[in-house]
Every structure is written in structure tokens, then in C-alpha cells.
Amino acid sequence: MRGKSFEVTPYEVKGEVDYGKLIKKFGVSKLNDKLLRRIERHTDDLHLFLRRKVFFAHRDLNWILDEYEKGNKFFLYTGRASTKGSKVHLGHLMPWIMCKWLQDKFGAEVWFQFPDEEKFLYKNEVTLEDTKKATYEDMLDVIALGFDSKKTHSLVDTKHAGLMFPQAIKVAKKITFSTIKSSFGFNDTNNIGSIFYTAMQAVPAFLPSVLKKKKIPCLIPLGIDQDTHFRISRDVLPKIGYYKPAILHSVFLPPLTGVGGKMSSSDDSKAILTTDSPAEVRKKINKYAFSGGQHSVEEHRKKGGNPDVDVSFQYLKMFFEPDDEKLKKIYNDYKSGKMLTSELKNILIEKINVFLNQHQKKRKLAEKRIDEFLYK
Amino acid sequence: MRGKSFEVTPYEVKGEVDYGKLIKKFGVSKLNDKLLRRIERHTDDLHLFLRRKVFFAHRDLNWILDEYEKGNKFFLYTGRASTKGSKVHLGHLMPWIMCKWLQDKFGAEVWFQFPDEEKFLYKNEVTLEDTKKATYEDMLDVIALGFDSKKTHSLVDTKHAGLMFPQAIKVAKKITFSTIKSSFGFNDTNNIGSIFYTAMQAVPAFLPSVLKKKKIPCLIPLGIDQDTHFRISRDVLPKIGYYKPAILHSVFLPPLTGVGGKMSSSDDSKAILTTDSPAEVRKKINKYAFSGGQHSVEEHRKKGGNPDVDVSFQYLKMFFEPDDEKLKKIYNDYKSGKMLTSELKNILIEKINVFLNQHQKKRKLAEKRIDEFLYK
Numbered sequence: 059m060r061g062k063s064f065e066v067t068p069y070e071v072k073g074e075v076d077y078g079k080l081i082k083k084f085g086v087s088k089l090n091d092k093l094l095r096r097i098e099r100h101t102d103d104l105h106l107f108l109r110r111k112v113f114f115a116h117r118d119l120n121w122i123l124d125e126y127e128k129g130n131k132f133f134l135y136t137g138r139a140s141t142k143g144s145k146v147h148l149g150h151l152m153p154w155i156m157c158k159w160l161q162d163k164f165g166a167e168v169w170f171q172f173p174d175e176e177k178f179l180y181k182n183e184v185t186l187e188d189t190k191k192a193t194y195e196d197m198l199d200v201i202a203l204g205f206d207s208k209k210t211h212s213l214v215d216t217k218h219a220g221l222m223f224p225q226a227i228k229v230a231k232k233i234t235f236s237t238i239k240s241s242f243g244f245n246d247t248n249n250i251g252s253i254f255y256t257a258m259q260a261v262p263a264f265l266p267s268v269l270k271k272k273k274i275p276c277l278i279p280l281g282i283d284q285d286t287h288f289r290i291s292r293d294v295l296p297k298i299g300y301y302k303p304a305i306l307h308s309v310f311l312p313p314l315t316g317v318g319g320k321m322s323s324s325d326d327s328k329a330i331l332t333t334d335s336p337a338e339v340r341k342k343i344n345k346y347a348f349s350g351g352q353h354s355v356e357e358h359r360k361k362g363g364n365p366d367v368d369v370s371f372q373y374l375k376m377f378f379e380p381d382d383e384k385l386k387k388i389y390n391d392y393k394s395g396k397m398l399t400s401e402l403k404n405i406l407i408e409k410i411n412v413f414l415n416q417h418q419k420k421r422k423l424a425e426k427r428i429d430e431f432l433y434k
Numbered sequence: 435m436r437g438k439s440f441e442v443t444p445y446e447v448k449g450e451v452d453y454g455k456l457i458k459k460f461g462v463s464k465l466n467d468k469l470l471r472r473i474e475r476h477t478d479d480l481h482l483f484l485r486r487k488v489f490f491a492h493r494d495l496n497w498i499l500d501e502y503e504k505g506n507k508f509f510l511y512t513g514r515a516s517t518k519g520s521k522v523h524l525g526h527l528m529p530w531i532m533c534k535w536l537q538d539k540f541g542a543e544v545w546f547q548f549p550d551e552e553k554f555l556y557k558n559e560v561t562l563e564d565t566k567k568a569t570y571e572d573m574l575d576v577i578a579l580g581f582d583s584k585k586t587h588s589l590v591d592t593k594h595a596g597l598m599f600p601q602a603i604k605v606a607k608k609i610t611f612s613t614i615k616s617s618f619g620f621n622d623t624n625n626i627g628s629i630f631y632t633a634m635q636a637v638p639a640f641l642p643s644v645l646k647k648k649k650i651p652c653l654i655p656l657g658i659d660q661d662t663h664f665r666i667s668r669d670v671l672p673k674i675g676y677y678k679p680a681i682l683h684s685v686f687l688p689p690l691t692g693v694g695g696k697m698s699s700s701d702d703s704k705a706i707l708t709t710d711s712p713a714e715v716r717k718k719i720n721k722y723a724f725s726g727g728q729h730s731v732e733e734h735r736k737k738g739g740n741p742d743v744d745v746s747f748q749y750l751k752m753f754f755e756p757d758d759e760k761l762k763k764i765y766n767d768y769k770s771g772k773m774l775t776s777e778l779k780n781i782l783i784e785k786i787n788v789f790l791n792q793h794q795k796k797r798k799l800a801e802k803r804i805d806e807f808l809y810k
Binding site: 175178179186215216217218219220221222223224226227228230231232233234235236238239244245246247248249250251252253254256257 | 593608610611
């Protein structure tokens with residue numbers, strides 16, 4: 059498998075990602091056990107995302123903890139670039155759930171960016187009305203995750219441009235088009251809005267420092283494909299008087315259809331959406347979830363399944379089964395052939411539907427809470 | 435003289451400009467007598483800037499009058515990119531005085547842009563604090579010209595970014611970096627803020643249409659060197675549902691030192707600033723104003739002077755002597771040798787000082803009126 063090619067950019071994830079290689083290529087650090095123990099000293103336990111290395115790499119996380127231990131609390135920055143026809147799926151939730159857990163454990167503020175101009179600028183067919191509608195829907199998902207409204211501030215780029223643009227130009231002055239070309243693969247046919255955009259994306263990483271008139275450390279949990287944007291921020295922010303943001307990188311939740319690439323909501327067969335009904339979840343998992351099982355029950359009982367390539371097992375491991383003992387038993391039972399693919403899928407379906415049932419109730423309640431979360 | 439080379443870009447004016455050639459090169463239309471008569475039907479008289487072809491070319495001015503005659507009033511758009519070490523000089527006032535006159539005669543709204551990010555983005559050494567301070571000073575000059583505060587709206591880019599940025603991205607989406615390269619001579623080393631900037635500059639040309647939810651014609655009086663920015667606006671605005679702005683182009687007020695280039699306030703010897711004292715004006719005119727006179731009084735009496743290259747005469751013609759008969763007499767007297775250079779300079783010094791005395795009083799009063807002119 060090592061020899062297979064893969065590609066990870068902010069715009070595309072292709073092939074089966076070799077995360078070991080990616081760590082070297084991107085020049086990030088592995089989230090090792092020593093660092094996990096250091097986190098645990100402050101949090102008592104470790105979220106399964108950390109325990110199981112769903113978040114597997116970082117930049118400057120030790121520094122974030124140094125500062126925290128000196129009494130200089132960090133804030134968290136995450137976001138969502140809403141667009142037409144792309145609803146929130148389980149993969150999107152991972153950095154947000156990570157933020158929520160870190161908020162709870164470290165009492166950290168969360169700054170949530172909704173760059174409603176990004177997809178408008180990048181995609182010909184997407185209008186600002188499309189991204190505004192989608193932003194509203196996506197905010198419901200964020201709020202439903204249970205963030206503390208007193209410590210969570212949403213920035214919607216077109217709504218908060220009065221605050222953000224005067225900061226974005228400070229960043230923009232330090233970024234040449236050469237940098238944009240080499241970082242994002244742009245050329246002269248790209249529009250000047252998309253060229254400027256990365257400056258807007260950098261703003262929440264230092265805006266709290268501007269507002270409080272002191273340098274505050276920033277930690278950004280993200281899918282590793284988004285690292286490029288923040289490599290630029292890390293380069294520029296010290297030049298304008300702020301800290302480099304620290305980063306915590308996650309792997310991609312695999313698409314239903316297999317372990318390559320990342321979950322995408324533009325293809326129904328690949329993603330579980332937060333708005334899916336129990337029947338849709340059942341149908342999608344049964345129909346599409348790539349199985350590590352054998353072709354017949356007899357063969358499966360005899361040879362056993364392969365949980366390491368089985369998408370249902372991966373979802374349990376990466377997201378839905380927090381109990382390490384139970385997960386281990388499922389692993390062994392599936393590998394030995396004691397547990398059939400249909401049984402494994404049923405466990406996952408049940409878990410997802412319990413989660414989505416709760417999420418959708420909270421999502422409904424969130425409709426009345428949007429304003430609470432907007433920065434004022 | 436025809437053979438001499440000259441260059442006119444938004445960033446530099448070099449050499450003795452051949453305005454006839456420029457009309458062809460830029461593809462603009464000459465402001466001919468027929469069109470002047472058409473304006474006069476609405477205004478009863480013609481400002482000396484029009485009568486004497488200081489504003490000498492246009493784009494779509496006939497269309498502006500067509501719409502006006504149908505009852506669809508135009509608005510005016512002008513601006514000033516404030517920067518460190520560049521104070522307002524007489525040349526800057528020309529498009530603004532033109533706007534004030536058009537406001538009075540046509541009852542037009544004036545939208546005045548102060549893009550306080552522009553020079554910050556274009557010049558390494560300029561800070562946002564510099565441009566903000568300079569913007570304040572420059573607003574005093576604008577207000578001092580007597581605009582109607584009920585019909586005049588100032589936009590300061592960093593203050594009004596909340597309003598402007600969501601419109602600028604609509605423009606930006608339609609402009610590629612190729613266009614910026616060929617229009618402004620940019621390359622890959624330019625920063626992404628300066629690349630984006632022309633989108634911000636386009637906004638006031640359609641913002642009133644956005645706010646009033648109907649298409650309103652826009653007329654932009656400007657020095658012809660600024661035409662490039664608005665060629666792009668004219669190309670893009672119809673693509674996003676608004677009218678092309680019409681343009682009224684002026685020649686450049688020559689620098690004190692001669693008829694080539696344009697007045698510049700970064701060199702003391704070249705410009706009369708609005709804040710100059712009577713003694714400074716006297717000194718600058720006497721010392722620097724390029725003279726069309728002869729080397730001795732005797733020679734001047736015999737051969738006469740050349741008013742066509744004499745800067746003092748040009749300032750009287752382009753700005754300070756509205757009376758055509760008086761101007762003609764000065765021309766003839768200087769040409770015949772009856773009027774000496776010192777006498778001609780004294781006439782100009784007196785005129786400038788009367789103007790600046792009034793202007794500086796109104797400029798002082800303007801300190802309390804800034805808020806009245808900010809768009810709210």
C-alpha cells in the first residue's frame with residue numbers, strides 16, 4: 059500500500075493517504091504518547107479522538123501547554139466554509155467536537171468562522187444567497203454540539219467584514235501572489251477575490267488578541283488538508299505582532315465507500331449527513347459501507363473479516379464507540395468470524411441513529427439560538 | 435513637441451502629456467462643444483473647468499444626460515487615497531470642485547471614497563495609522579469646498595468595510611489576476627491586498643444602486659491617470675447587474691516647475707498645498723513657477739512672453755481667473771511684453787492667497803463637521 063499515490067490539498071483529497079508520509083511532507087509533529095500524557099494531566103481523561111490518534115499531529119502544541127501552565131490561556135479557532143449542495147456530515151463534526159471538548163476541559167473561548175464568501179469566490183455557480191442560506195443551516199449543527207454560548211463567538215465574514223477586513227489587509231500586505239501560487243496552485247486566471255481570501259481566513263487566529271490588546275495563543279484543530287492556509291498564517295502573524303497559531307491535525311473520516319480520500323457530502327453514497335433520517339442511515343450503511351467481510355456467511359465464519367479496512371469498524375473506532383474494551387471485543391469478534399458484517403453494521407447503525415436523534419433535537423432548538431452565538 | 439515621449443498610469447505621470455494622443459490611446463471621447471452646449475442647457479452657465487476644457491474628455495456623458503432628461507438622476511463619485519507625506523494640493527481639488535459644481539447644478543448626490551487601505555497596501559513604509567491621520571486632514575479639505583452635507587456621503591474603507599467588502603467580493607469574482615497584471619503592470623511579487631484593492635475602489639460606483647435597490651447612473655470626474663481603475667469597473671459592473679459608470683476626465687494641473695507631468699505634493703518645489711501660508715505661496719510662485727518670460731526686462735518688453743508655457747498663466751487659466759475677458763487681457767499683455775513676469779506672478783499670488791484664506795477658514799470650521807459627512 060505504501061507505494062500508492064495520494065494527494066492532500068485544501069481543495070482535494072485523493073487516494074489512500076499515508077499519514078506518516080504526510081507528517082514528513084508537511085513538516086508537522088506527531089502527537090506522541092508523552093504529549094498525550096501531558097494533556098491528560100490537565101483534562102483527567104482523553105477524548106477518543108486523542109486516545110485513538112484521530113487527531114494525530116500538531117504544530118506547537120507543547121508551546122500551547124507551556125503558556126497555559128504559565129496562566130496564559132489559549133483560545134480555539136475553527137470554521138466552516140458553507141456552500142450550495144454540501145451539507146454537514148460526520149467528518150465535518152470531528153474538529154468541532156474536538157473544540158467543544160477542549161473548551162470544556164480548558165475553559166477556552168472558541169472563535170468560529172463562517173466564511174460565506176469563500177465558496178462564492180471559488181465556485182462560479184455558487185451565489186452569495188446560496189452560501190448565506192447554507193451558513194444558517196451549518197450554524198445549527200455547530201450550536202447543536204453544545205458549545206458554551208458565553209465562550210463561543212461566531213464570525214460570518216460578510217456580516218463581520220467591518221471588524222475583519224481592517225485586520226485582513228494587515229495580513230494581505232505580507233503575502234505576495236507568488237506565495238499564493240505555490241501554496242494553492244493558483245495561476246493568473248484565478249479571480250482576485252479568491253487570491254485575497256486566505257487573508258480573511260487568517261483573521262480569527264489573532265482577532266481576539268486585537269480585541270483584548272494582548273497576545274493570546276491560538277489553537278486550531280483541523281483536518282490536515284486545511285494546514286496550507288495556516289502555514290501562511292504562521293508565517294505572517296509574527297510579522298504583524300501576533301503569535302503563530304498552533305495546530306492540531308486530524309486524519310480524514312473515510313467515505314462510506316472505502317478508506318481512501320475523505321468523506322464528502324456532495325455524493326450521497328459517501329457520507330452520513332447530520333440531517334439523515336434513521337432509515338437513510340440504515341440504507342446508506344447497508345448499501346455503501348465498505349465491508350472487510352467475506353463473500354458468504356460460511357466463508358466469513360471460517361476466515362473471519364478484516365476490521366482494519368472495514369468502514370463500519372473504522373467509524374466505531376474513530377467516532378462512535380468510546381469504550382475501549384467494547385471496541386476491542388468487536389475487533390476480535392469480527393476478525394475471528396464470530397461477528398458477521400450485518401451484525402457489525404447493525405451496531406454502527408444503532409450508534410449513529412442514537413447520536414443523530416439527539417443531534418437533530420438540539421439542531422431544532424438551535425434555530426432560536428443563532429443570535430446568541432454571533433460575535434457582537 | 436509631438437514626438438516627445440510621455441507616460442500616464444495610475445501610479446505615474448511622466449513627460450509632457452499629449453492629451454490628443456491620450457484620447458486615442460485610452461479610447462475616450464473628446465468633450466466637444468456640442469456636448470458642452472447640452473450641459474449648459476441644464477446649468478445656465480459653464481464652469482471654467484468645462485469652458486476651458488480642463489475637463490476635456492469623457493465616457494458616456496451623453497448617456498448620463500439622456501438618463502437625467504428622462505428623470506433618472508445620476509450621482510457623483512470621487513475620492514482621495516490619503517497617504518503619509520502627501521498633503522492636498524491645488525491639483526487634487528480640481529475633480530472635487532467639479533463635483534461640487536455638478537452637485538449644485540444637477541442636485542446630485544456625491545459619494546466620496548477615502549480608501550485608507552490603498553497606500554498602506556501599496557507602500558511598504560506607510561502604516562494604517564499614517565493613512566488614518568492623513569484621511570482626517572484630507573476630509574477637512576473636502577468639506578471646506580462647500581459640499582451639501584445632506585447630499586454628500588463619505589466612505590472610509592476601513593470604517594465602512596462592513597458595507598463595502600460584501601459588495602467588493604462581487605466585483606472581485608469577475609476580475610482575474612491577468613487583468614490586474616495587464617492593467618496595472620503588476621507581477622507575482624505584488625501583495626494580495628494591493629491585488630484585491632481595485633475591487634474596493636469599484637464599490638462606490640454602484641453602492642447607491644445597492645442601497646436604493648434600483649440602477650442609478652454614476653458619473654466620476656477624475657484626472658485621466660485614474661481612468662484604468664474605472665475601465666475595469668466599467669467592464670465588470672454590467673456583469674453584476676449595474677450600469678457602467680460614466681467618466682469625466684481632466685488634464686493635470688502642471689507642477690510649478692513646468693508643463694510636464696502633474697502636480698505632486700511630495701516635492702515642495704512642485705505644488706501649492708491647501709495649507710500653505712501667504713508667504714509660502716509667494717515664495718513658491720516667485721521661486722519655482724516656470725516662466726514664459728524673457729531673461730531681462732528690456733528683452734521682455736521687446737520680445738514679449740509666452741503665456742502658453744508660463745505656469746502662472748496656466749494656473750490663472752485653469753483655476754483662478756474665471757473672467758474670460760480679464761484672462762484674455764492678461765494673455766495679450768503678457769505676450770506683447772506689456773506685462774512683466776513679476777506682475778503676472780503677483781496677480782496669481784494674490785488670487786491663490788484670497789482662495790486659500792477662505793479655504794483655510796472653512797477648513798478650520800470643518801474640524802467639527804467630519805461626522806456630518808460620514809455615511810451612516
